[in-house]
Amino acid sequence: MPDRPHAASDLSPICLAARAHVDIRAPNFGIREYVEFGTEASNQVFSYDMSVKEGMFHVGDSARPVVGFDADAAAKYPYN
Structure with a gap:
């Protein structure tokens, strides 16, 4: 069965990043469903x-998923 291009990309x-890097390494990968995220928080x-540029998803220049995390900014949004 082919890979299902779904992941928790909107979370x-x-x-x-993790799923996109798996996708670009899979020779049988076809298309990704993308739910845009990016709130101010x-x-x-x-x-x-x-x-996303001209309908194509770009993962950047790194050979591995790179996502920075700012702990001080996260502290402004405590889990309820």
Whole structure:
């Protein structure tokens, strides 16, 4: 059965980065469903080099998933 191009990409950049890097290494990968994320709060907490340009998803120049995490920014948004 072919790979299903679904992941928890709308939950965090970490989930998306991990799955996108698996996808680009799979020779039988076809298409990814992408649910855009990036609220003001999440963009303060996470930094990443992933983008959509002309309908194509780009994972950046790193050979591995790279997502920065700012613990001080995250502390502003405690879990309830």
